[in-house]
Amino acid sequence: MSTAVDTTVPTIDAPRVRHAHINYLTADYGIKSWLLTLDHKRIALLYLASVSFFFFLGGAYAVIIRLELLTPAGDLVESQTYNKLFTHHGILMVFFFLIPSIPAILGNFLIPLMIGAKDLAFPRLNLLSWYIYMAGGILTFWALLNGGVDTGWTFYAPYSTTFSNTYVVAAGLGIFINGFSSILTGLNFIVTIHTMRAPGMTWFRLPLFIWAHYATSLIFILGTPVIAITILLLALERLAGIGIFDPALGGDPVLFQHLFWFYSHPAVYIMLLPSMGVVSELIATFSRKNIFGYTFVAFASIAIAVFGFLVWGHHMFTSGQSIYAGLIFSIISYAVAIPSAVKVFNWTATMYKGSISWDTPMLYALAFIGLFIIGGMTGLFLAALGLDIHVHDTYFVVAHFHYIMVGGALMGYLGGLHYWWPKITGRMYPEGWGRFGALVIFVGFNLTFFPQFLLGYMGMPRRYHAYPADEPLWQVLHVMSTSGASILAAGMLIPMIYFIWSMRYGRFASANPWPATGLEWRTASPPPTENFVTTPVVTWEAYEFRPMQEVEVVGPGDTPAQPIEGEQPTDGKR
């Protein structure tokens, strides 16, 4: 507080006075200060810009896909074009949006802040990760622009190795390069969490966001090399015909599927776990309660990361793999569902007797839980061997993984972005528009993807450019889905617009506007470059709302944390 030069003391209601302190945004100006920055917070913003670019690009492809499916005939685009559209949509969304979104943006920004560190363990490596991400992204983007890829994001052999005449190797190489960004980020996170926690920040005082990112980083490090090898083999097969996947040369195309899903199933948890970490933070803050069963939620993250490596074969029940392999993969898939269920029950229990506010981030968190239940439960349908035979590779699967990835990962990402927006930018987004946007996105999402469950069970295969015209119900459901997609697309623009607007015109945010308990809220908004002026000492448990009464902002914040009056005046700590 000593460095504040403002004469007026801003309050939570009217913090209209410009921040006087130097923060990470105002510490330096110019393009070089951004492109060569070693500050994890600035690198997070570099990721935010580039990831958002790929997200809107991937979304644009989805819009054309949905428009094509308005009518049964394939009349809007050619078949080959359609195949490229869904391939590009998948590649961009999976590899360049969903996987980096929360870890590289929110994780990068928040992990040091949450554990009380000045930066990640390897700041240069962190910047390098962004450059690697950009190199991979630009290469893939170039391949998509110059002809594109038509293999589907799954690159199944032998179509991708022998039959497709599109830019498979270039796009694959982009994904290969991008993988190193994931590996280095994961490494950085693990080392940081192990070695750079502030005094008193024990493992079981860590926010669950950190646990989730720790589990995610494990998958980054252990899983990503496998996809790198797989892409390398694919390229060798394509360029040199070495025969790994070609039965005529003694190979096996199903081997590709094993390798691919060995990474790509855990990759689902790369997308989901950080989102679960965000939701834990949101539920706690907006219920003002400690997370019910903290250790169970923390270890559920680790369990999901570990079990997630053992279920890849459930993508291959119809592929001709052995029936016994199918049995094992099915039963382990049920095992991995349990920690997810445990998390949902604990979040629900956290709300019990809480003080629940309906701010935008909380709306996203509740949307996450609702959609994740549907996404998760339909996963049980797909893990049931005899039932999967019918619904595999239909729109049922498409609906299921969109409920997990959009309903889960994206909702968590948006909730987190709203929640930490004041910390990142020092400004508040407009709350009314925020709630409205969340509602539009929720409605649009469900209208888009729920009909696809029905379509799938009725037998509509995925990746179909056209569908039978003599099934009027199919078209009705597709029209519903497309209209939902229009609402969803419009809904996605709302946050984009007001976020950009708020960077200049938003109300100034206090250091702890919600208020919340984490260390990131005990420094100014936006934080100074070094995060904390003095190293914080942690003497409280995670999500312990009581000590808020005693805590002052560490460093040059312009408002102290809003003290919270307890319900129980008997509390001796007062």
Add this chain to the structure above:
Amino acid sequence: MQSLQPWVPFAPEQASTIAGEVDALYLYLIVITLFFSVLITALIIFFAVRYRRRAPNEVPRPVAGSITLETLWTVIPLLIAMTIFAWGASLYFKMYRVPEQAMEIYVVGKQWMWKFQHGGGQREINELHVPVGSRVKLTMATEDVIHSFYVPAFRIKADVVPGRYTTTWFEATKPGRYYLFCAEYCGTNHSGMGGYVVVMEPTDYQAWLAGGATDSPASQGQKVFQSLGCATCHRNDEQGSGPMLQGLFGKQVQLDSGASVVADEAYIRESIVNPRAKTVAGFQQIMPTYQGQVSEEQLLNLIAYIRSLGTTTEGGAGGATTGNGATTTTGIDPDAQRSNPIGPTTPSEGSAPVTNAPGSTGGQPEGAPAQRSTQRPQGQSGRRQQ
């Protein structure tokens, strides 16, 4: 299990012995899903309203965790999950254990058609005729990429994988025409790779097998034409990127070399297997070769089809004589019944098995080496690699 049909929302018809059992498991899962999603959603809404923040500064009393609750909501879902697993697994065994005394049909998938061969040598493309009440075992191979044989009404699906035979089986319970799809993405015309499974009464099936009416070469050629996606470029109007074929046969064709040639059998055959030899004036050299992709038998059928398009484009007549002679059908008759549920129309009712002509090579699954691509993008005959 048939009685469950009305209870299953948005389900395809149950037309096989296994379909009802799959739907029963589906219903069980729907009930479980409804129970948990309603329970959690109701709790969340109730908590969000009941414990809404009433004063800006209120801090609720912290609640400690509960080992009992954690155990309960770990063990109960696990037990429920195991019942689903067991049910699903037993169904899976039933689907995979091919019963004895099943009639065998061979299936070959290739970009982008399904070829079938019955025990008696009868062949079909994109349509499979089977008798009701008999167990049918399918032995499947692919000539190129992975395909997946999917009949929603039977609730069966099996990938067809290069380098091996895969099998599946079904027993149809209801006569009718059911969709057949390719469920594994297989390239440009993936969504066009489908047809019908026609389930017939045993006596009708016997009559069909006996080949009451043989499918005319022109009508078979039309199927090949559709399956290969020729119509994408060779459209029945002037807009296609390839020459219009209506009225072509027997005419003089102006070539881009300045010469002209009569469009006879030899010229059409050459244009299919070696399209660059003689390019029609005003068109680009973008057609890939179909050498090795169409058998000689199919080439003859294609020529017959193009000949049937005649010298006039009116009325879709063109002199095509199909097997039953009742419907004259060409690719431009919108009312003709479909043999491909998604693609353009083709005749079907008149289709009958093709008797296995001695010496015919068409449609043999064995020994056909996987060929490179049929769909080369714009103007490239080789691979487009950077």
